[in-house]
Amino acid sequence: MRYTRWAGSVLAVVLTASAAGCGSSGDETGSGPAAGPVATSTASSSPTAAPDLDAGEELARGIDVPWGLAFLPGGDALIAERDTGRILRLNPGSGAPQQVAEVPGVASAGEGGLLGLAVSPDFATDDLVYAYLTAADDNRIVRFRLGGGEPEVVFAGIAKATYHNGGRIAFGPDGMLYVGTGDAGNTASSQDPASPAGKILRLTPDGDPAPGNPTAGSPVYSLGHRNVQGLAWDAEGRLFATEFGQNDVDEVNLIEPGRNYGWPEVEGEGDTAGGRYTNPLVTWPVREASPSGIAITAGTAYIAALRGERLWVVPLDGDRLGEPSAHLVDRYGRLRSVQVAPDGALWVTTSNTDGRGDLRDGDDRILRFPAR
Template sequence: MKRAIIIVSFILASTTLFFCSDDDSNTNSNGEDGNETPVEATRTVIETLSVPWEIIWGPDNFLWVTERNGKISRINPDTGTQQELLTINAVTSIQESGLLGMVLHPDFETNPYLYAVYTYENGNQLLERLVRFTYTNDSLSDETILLDNIPANRIHNGSRIFISEDLKLFMSTGDAGNISLSQDMNSLAGKILRINLDGTIPSDNPFTNSYIYSLGHRNPQGLVLHPNGNIYSSEHGPDTDDEINIIASGKNYGWPNVKGIIDDIDEEVFAQKTEIIPPIFSWTPTIAPSDITYYDKDKIPEWSNKLLLTVLKDKRIIALTLNADGSQITNEEVFFDQQFGRIRDIAIARDGRVFIATNGESYGDTSNTHRIIEINKIE
């Protein structure tokens, strides 16, 4: 049996984490000493969303949000007012499929482009595509398909994206419920892809005339470029070994022949034939990790210079400490355990506030009661 690497320490003000409910939000400090209203540790921004999947902090200081039903919107982080920009009619949202990852062009003022990933039906087949929209006059238009016909399914669609400093778009894809695709170099499923912003293949990709940057992935739902240059990915395992990986050009991460670290005979035989990159951290039993990001602010000192991981099944945020060169995770700390339900995504404001998107209390909950919550501090 695989053994989890678990180092859990709770950061508590007393014996439990303090959560300020919405009912506390209008409470004033009326003492004679004239103290101002204290800043809440957490606050619900909006709670009428339908499976928010991606939230990002925009250059306009608004939250930009995808909902799995196909809606893209801007949300005022102070008032919770939602402004719909577009609903993509082609989106097919079944189980885990739908409108998923999103990113804005790094120079959005000059290049007002929004990139997104969604699944759609082609006959009886589910497929996935990467698209670009142009933002003008508070709306999105001019859909341009950059990459199409990626295998998709009701499960395991990956779909996290980011744009690097050299203007390459990285995209995670899942195995689409077909485990053989992850090792198939003729398929874009179960891979990390690297794409020019016009949808063409970069000439310096590791495999000639291929979008594939790395292979052997099951369902990577988190992808972030760290200031140290490493790309970190969070990936769902099957019955064991949810993973944190460092993604490197041209490397194989083993799925389905290797789950997590190489620790049984069949995995050793496969690894003798193929160089496999093991995870730098794993969890058994599985926790269902989703988004991963790097907190480079000091507003919440407990999280400064750490990777932040949102967790679905175990319903928590995990702060991961890296060693000096970023090659290992030396500690994990659990925050807001079981307080907000399934936590899908995370966004960081310029001033260091943190926003999380929640997806209900149970798998498959598609009610319009999912929330975005602001975190100002740890109490």
């Protein structure tokens, strides 16, 4: 394996007291370099009422490229700023977010920086928060105690580049840590089982390959991905992921262990003769999507679109998805992360300060849509 788990190594981190209470060649614009030869976690939460998308409220503004979004058990949100390396804590009823951590060593450039966040399923007892970040030489995952202390690198060696860094992390219903990575511009890596790039990984909380993975001793859960930035589970425990296409279509996939989702041989639907590749459930033209975060609640998937500047709402229908409908079109600009809060509200972050959006007064902002 070419991945590296740096057990026991640490980075310095600056922690403060908790507050009370892709350019012309980047896929986040929907295009990319020509193919060579190539909540808590984002898991669905228990509330079953759908969010009211006509009753949005702004919780915070002036955030610098918000990327990761995760909830603490009490309902406060943690927000990662991509370029500054700061982690903010926001209580929905207490005003402005407060900085609770700053992760050093974040090498923010292009689509890289401080990306996904995940809160330990055992946070009440271990106080651990996980973060995916772009460092000087690679993308990696660290964990640290929110109350203070040095972060530990639990998984490293994920290829980095200006574009296609992936970055979403989430604990699944099985307690394992799932990781969406990108191909880092090397399309061949997506089909290379020895590379963690262009994959969905499944790890133990300590960063080891999870037991029961398709190949024993490998962190790879699925392969053939271009750039995964959204992971979410439905009430039945099925994993869905969003994926940026290159020039034609973006995708939502039902992820099953060991499956190959085709990149770079297939973009969107393609020849699946012999079962080699798995087709997506839903596709969009890249100008309408560039899908980043995904959340599932009340039998419906909510997908944040960057270039499309909208929220896609897609009903679940067993192993398939129903007809998508577009909401919030052009209202807030680029949308990055979407999560279901413990109270059932849908939170959405904008991404207009990332160098690709048209700035609106107050960007970037954190939005909340209450459950009906």
